[in-house]
Amino acid sequence: MPLTQEDIKRLQEKAKDIRKTIVDITFTAGGGHIGGSLSQTDILVALYYKYLNIDPKKPRWEDRDRMILSKGHGGLGWAAILGEKGYFDKTLLKNFNKTGSPFGMHLDMLKVPGCDASTGSLGHGLGIAVGLALGAKMAGKKYRTYCVMGDGELCEGSVWEAAIIGAFHKLDNLTAFVDRNNLMIDGPTEEITQLDNLNDKFASFGWEVLRIDGHDFTAIGGAIEKAQTIKAKPTMIICDTVKGKCVDYMENDYKWHYGGLDSDMRDKALACIDNYYAKA
Amino acid sequence: MAEGMTWSIEEADKLTQAEVYGRVLTQLGEKDPKIIAMTADLAKSTKIGNFGQKFPERFINMGIAENSLFSVAAGLALAGYRPVVSTFAVFAALRSAEFVRTDICYQNLDVKIIATHAGISFGQAGSTHHCTEDIAVMRSFANMTVIVPADGIETGNAVAAAMDWPGPVYIRIGRGFEPPVNTTADYGFQIGKAVTMRDGKDITLICCGVTVLQAVRAAKILETQGLSVRIINMHTIKPIDKEVILKAVMETRRIVTIEEHNVLCGLGSAVAEVIVESGKACAFTKLGIPDQYVIVGYPEDLYNHYKIDADGIVEAVSALMGREIEADENWDDET
Numbered sequence: 001m002p003l004t005q006e007d008i009k010r011l012q013e014k015a016k017d018i019r020k021t022i023v024d025i026t027f028t029a030g031g032g033h034i035g036g037s038l039s040q041t042d043i044l045v046a047l048y049y050k051y052l053n054i055d056p057k058k059p060r061w062e063d064r065d066r067m068i069l070s071k072g073h074g075g076l077g078w079a080a081i082l083g084e085k086g087y088f089d090k091t092l093l094k095n096f097n098k099t100g101s102p103f104g105m106h107l108d109m110l111k112v113p114g115c116d117a118s119t120g121s122l123g124h125g126l127g128i129a130v131g132l133a134l135g136a137k138m139a140g141k142k143y144r145t146y147c148v149m150g151d152g153e154l155c156e157g158s159v160w161e162a163a164i165i166g167a168f169h170k171l172d173n174l175t176a177f178v179d180r181n182n183l184m185i186d187g188p189t190e191e192i193t194q195l196d197n198l199n200d201k202f203a204s205f206g207w208e209v210l211r212i213d214g215h216d217f218t219a220i221g222g223a224i225e226k227a228q229t230i231k232a233k234p235t236m237i238i239c240d241t242v243k244g245k246c247v248d249y250m251e252n253d254y255k256w257h258y259g260g261l262d263s264d265m266r267d268k269a270l271a272c273i274d275n276y277y278a279k280a
Numbered sequence: 281m282a283e284g285m286t287w288s289i290e291e292a293d294k295l296t297q298a299e300v301y302g303r304v305l306t307q308l309g310e311k312d313p314k315i316i317a318m319t320a321d322l323a324k325s326t327k328i329g330n331f332g333q334k335f336p337e338r339f340i341n342m343g344i345a346e347n348s349l350f351s352v353a354a355g356l357a358l359a360g361y362r363p364v365v366s367t368f369a370v371f372a373a374l375r376s377a378e379f380v381r382t383d384i385c386y387q388n389l390d391v392k393i394i395a396t397h398a399g400i401s402f403g404q405a406g407s408t409h410h411c412t413e414d415i416a417v418m419r420s421f422a423n424m425t426v427i428v429p430a431d432g433i434e435t436g437n438a439v440a441a442a443m444d445w446p447g448p449v450y451i452r453i454g455r456g457f458e459p460p461v462n463t464t465a466d467y468g469f470q471i472g473k474a475v476t477m478r479d480g481k482d483i484t485l486i487c488c489g490v491t492v493l494q495a496v497r498a499a500k501i502l503e504t505q506g507l508s509v510r511i512i513n514m515h516t517i518k519p520i521d522k523e524v525i526l527k528a529v530m531e532t533r534r535i536v537t538i539e540e541h542n543v544l545c546g547l548g549s550a551v552a553e554v555i556v557e558s559g560k561a562c563a564f565t566k567l568g569i570p571d572q573y574v575i576v577g578y579p580e581d582l583y584n585h586y587k588i589d590a591d592g593i594v595e596a597v598s599a600l601m602g603r604e605i606e607a608d609e610n611w612d613d614e615t
């Protein structure tokens with residue numbers, strides 16, 4: 001069922017709160033992967049607040065949908081959502097990155113309820129997701145597996161190895177996303193290695209490919225629902241996004257891949273977010 | 281520039297190891313047009329980008345593709361170039377281990393690997409970024425030389441020396457700023473020759489990397505307790521300086537090794553191999569990260585947590601001083 005106007009309003013409210021939490025954690029943690037956390041937010045919000053079949057009270061429930069954040073450095077933004085969903089006491093997030101905390105920059109499934117795999121080393125998540133989806137088929141389980149990758153991450157050969165095998169096993173219970181913000185750490189993806197044309201690449205590997213605006217909930221919802229109807233192959237949803245989305249001084253600037261905020265910068269960032277949603 | 285030195289950086293003692301490395305490599309690049317610098321989207325983080333700014337035509341950023349980073353480096357070496365490759369230690373030593381071993385070490389190619397963010401220097405990042413296994417892995421590769429510099433200045437020395445050393449070299453450095461142990465660079469750094477930082481007759485501390493500073497601090501405390509402590513900076517793990525270890529066995533009979541690495545298979549194990557093969561009695565303890573995955577935290581907190589800081593060393597030394605050792609028959613002949 002397509003998203004209603006109310007759905008979209010609700011998701012936007014959530015996305016706004018999550019983005020603000022991302023800014024707050026970046027401030028208290030003394031730094032964080034804020035750019036990519038802001039670009040992935042709408043994809044994760046749509047999944048967690050609309051589509052995933054999950055129960056935060058039963059994080060290890062066998063039949064839950066699985067969500068693998070292959071771009072594990074987005075752990076900051078992911079933790080903000082898991083905390084808000086009630087997987088753990090969200091006041092714990094003030095210890096993000098602090099000594100002895102369950103939260104490192106990259107989330108650890110042994111320490112963070114709701115985290116289905118310990119990622120952070122890029123190029124692992126799609127393989128894990130393929131394994132989970134394959135496992136579901138072998139066990140006759142109905143759960144779906146979702147995986148969110150960075151675009152720079154696609155440089156890793158292991159992504160393409162997993163893509164080949166995912167298509168070979170016709171994993172129509174697997175939906176993956178690319179957070180296509182066009183930036184990695186050292187600069188724009190197209191100036192370092194040139195990744196385009198991603199649609200053709202994944203299609204030629206046997207995937208259903210959908211291309212959407214990764215900040216438009218109608219489009220995100222439509223693509224997720226479409227993927228659920230595709231038979232006999234996995235779906236790759238390539239989401240055009242903006243790194244640092246909603247914070248004007250961070251947007252599209254690769255230097256904000258990782259950064260720290262002083263209180264002025266934090267306040268400015270929070271105001272930008274309010275502003276953005278006031279206009280929306 | 282001091283005599284015999286191929287690099288010179290002002291106030292190298294105020295820079296991180298990586299910052300010194302980036303600048304030294306750039307200086308070496310001016311003299312050697314065969315040097316090619318390579319990374320996988322970590323130009324800024326590893327500071328190899330410093331070279332890239334000066335010599336963009338000799339700089340290759342692979343994107344986030346560590347395995348090909350090492351195979352392409354091997355190809356460039358076969359084509360007559362001298363690749364210097366940087367990424368985080370966890371990717372160089374673990375993700376790409378077989379590429380390093382088969383493409384570079386087996387073929388004995390002239391590729392230098394400078395791996396940053398090693399050990400627990402990126403402690404806040406979590407287990408996927410910690411690397412407490414690299415010394416173990418790299419020293420098990422035939423043909424590989426393994427160096428763990430104590431500070432920025434020693435990093436400069438190690439990088440310069442590596443460029444004059446045949447075959448593959450792995451140099452392990454950290455992430456942030458750690459206070460220096462050296463004040464000048466011309467102390468005669470040589471690959472394979474440990475530096476005795478201080479002489480002593482009661483006990484020997486053998487350390488490398490960030491633990492050298494901790495050992496120096498510990499020795500000051502132990503001195504006030506009346507102990508005469510020898511400190512050996514074993515910057516080269518392979519080939520290891522056997523002579524200096526055997527001398528310490530004979531002269532102090534008590535040895536503690538300290539490393540920011542899994543206590544298995546690293547510096548302590550390399551030293552233990554030498555001691556055991558000597559057949560001489562020696563009270564011995566290895567300090568390091570226990571055989572576990574490290575918790576999240578700031579490096580200095582973690583040094584304390586895992587007892588590889590000055591306090592932890594003092595505690596271990598006190599325990600070891602109380603251990604009885606049985607002198608073998610030839611005790612006197614040995615010394």
Ligand SMILES: Cc1ncc(C[n+]2csc(CCOP(=O)(O)OP(=O)(O)O)c2C)c(N)n1
Pocket residue numbers: 035036037039071073120121122123149150151152153154179181183184185243257320321322344346371
């Ligand atoms: C295997 C691996 N290599 C390198 C890194 C270091 N690293 C962390 S994030 C990043 C850039 C990621 O860029 P992208 O995938 O585009 O993510 P996003 O732009 O969404 O932040 C790199 C190189 C890593 N985490 N894992």
Ligand SMILES: [Mg+2]
Pocket residue numbers: 150151152179180181182183184
């Ligand atoms: Mg990106």
